[in-house]
Amino acid sequence: xxxxxxSFHNYQSVQNDLRRQENKVHHNQAQLASGKKLMxxxxxxxxxxxxxxxxxxxxxxxxxxxxxxxVRNRLEHHEVIISNSESFADEAKRTVMExxxxxxxxxxxxxxxxxxxxxxxxxxxxxxxxxxxxxxxxAGTKPKSQPFFRDNEGNVTYAGDDYQRKMxxxxxxxxxxxxxxxxxxxxxxxxxxxxxxxxxxQTGSDLLLEKATSSTFQDSSNYKVTFVxxxxxxxxxQLEKDGSVVDAKEFDPQTGIxxxxxxxxxxxxxxxxxxxxxxxxxxxxxxxxxxxASRLAESSVSDTSATAKLHQVTEEFHxxxxxxxxARTDVGARLSTLDIQEQQHEDFKLxxxxxxxxxxxxxxxxxxxxxxxxSRALQxxxxxxxxxxxxxxxxxx
Numbered sequence: 001x002x003x004x005x006x007s008f009h010n011y012q013s014v015q016n017d018l019r020r021q022e023n024k025v026h027h028n029q030a031q032l033a034s035g036k037k038l039m040x041x042x043x044x045x046x047x048x049x050x051x052x053x054x055x056x057x058x059x060x061x062x063x064x065x066x067x068x069x070x071v072r073n074r075l076e077h078h079e080v081i082i083s084n085s086e087s088f089a090d091e092a093k094r095t096v097m098e099x100x101x102x103x104x105x106x107x108x109x110x111x112x113x114x115x116x117x118x119x120x121x122x123x124x125x126x127x128x129x130x131x132x133x134x135x136x137x138x139a140g141t142k143p144k145s146q147p148f149f150r151d152n153e154g155n156v157t158y159a160g161d162d163y164q165r166k167m168x169x170x171x172x173x174x175x176x177x178x179x180x181x182x183x184x185x186x187x188x189x190x191x192x193x194x195x196x197x198x199x200x201x202q203t204g205s206d207l208l209l210e211k212a213t214s215s216t217f218q219d220s221s222n223y224k225v226t227f228v229x230x231x232x233x234x235x236x237x238q239l240e241k242d243g244s245v246v247d248a249k250e251f252d253p254q255t256g257i258x259x260x261x262x263x264x265x266x267x268x269x270x271x272x273x274x275x276x277x278x279x280x281x282x283x284x285x286x287x288x289x290x291x292x293a294s295r296l297a298e299s300s301v302s303d304t305s306a307t308a309k310l311h312q313v314t315e316e317f318h319x320x321x322x323x324x325x326x327a328r329t330d331v332g333a334r335l336s337t338l339d340i341q342e343q344q345h346e347d348f349k350l351x352x353x354x355x356x357x358x359x360x361x362x363x364x365x366x367x368x369x370x371x372x373x374x375s376r377a378l379q380x381x382x383x384x385x386x387x388x389x390x391x392x393x394x395x396x397x
Contacts, residue, residue: 067169074177079331086324088123093317100310113297120290138181147181156287158182186285191319195278199308205271216261226275286320
């Protein structure tokens with residue numbers, strides 16, 4: 001009985017060894033056929049874990065790449081619209097400069113007015129541009145709402161918000177894909193400082209405000225400067241603050257007018273009785289400038305106050321042009337940043353591919369050696385099995 005058990009045990013042991021060797025050979029054959037080192041997670045659990053992480057990172061990079069493509073498309077469209085609005089602002093400036101020409105007839109002025117109105121309409125349409133998805137470009141984070149509306153009096157209001165739509169293009173980096181219209185078209189720095197001039201000039205005067213600034217934060221006072229003759233042949237001025245006279249001196253063109261927190265610089269030829277009122281204003285809307293240019297086109301060529309306001313309008317259109325140019329430059333910088341970030345993602349993809357290859361790809365020379373060794377071991381096991389199955393007690397009787 002014991003001999004029978006021992007024979008069965010030997011037979012089973014050799015058979016198990018044979019199966020193990022067959023499995024190794026089959027595994028080697030599968031590796032060589034696929035070119036992969038890992039055929040199942042059990043081959044190397046730690047490497048499988050790393051490969052799963054690499055796969056997740058690769059998928060995340062793909063999502064970032066798609067986001068970069070989308071943001072780039074939006075920004076390129078955004079840049080084209082800003083460039084067109086920049087051209088409109090420059091063309092409006094040149095048209096108003098032609099209106100200042102004293103040789104123009106009233107009919108010529110009205111013709112220029114129609115040009116300004118057409119530019120204004122085109123500019124408004126541009127500000128309400130939609131992309132291919134129907135989103136309003138300059139509506140902030142309200143892309144489905146029209147941002148700009150003009151009433152019957154020509155006043156333009158903004159219905160969007162002051163924020164930017166953003167999209168994540170890296171693990172800790174979001175890129176703005178638009179600019180709100182309020183910041184771009186309605187909050188342009190006042191080229192005259194902290195105040196807006198209103199002119200009451202005498203016939204033949206060409207007095208203009210150059211700059212009026214206040215060192216007081218958000219100075220809400222209204223000022224008025226009136227020029228008078230002095231006995232020495234020079235001009236003097238009277239400065240009013242909120243309707244009350246606060247200063248009266250001889251005017252020095254070199255130093256201008258200085259009183260407490262306010263400093264006023266003027267240019268051009270002064271005429272007795274000229275006055276400039278200063279109303280607080282730190283920024284302006286280009287839509288208001290278009291409206292003012294159209295209104296002033298109806299004034300007489302000999303109206304010096306209206307002509308001074310037309311000079312103001314040209315300065316505002318120039319300031320708007322500079323402001324929009326800066327915005328276009330910022331969009332260009334964002335596009336460059338996208339290119340840099342995209343290249344970083346591509347570099348990281350290469351690193352992940354190399355790491356994946358180290359864990360997953362088969363070393364053929366090593367695999368062939370292992371296959372040959374396992375094949376020889378299988379042959380030895382097969383020979384051993386053949387001898388073992390023939391061993392019985394009847395061979396010795």
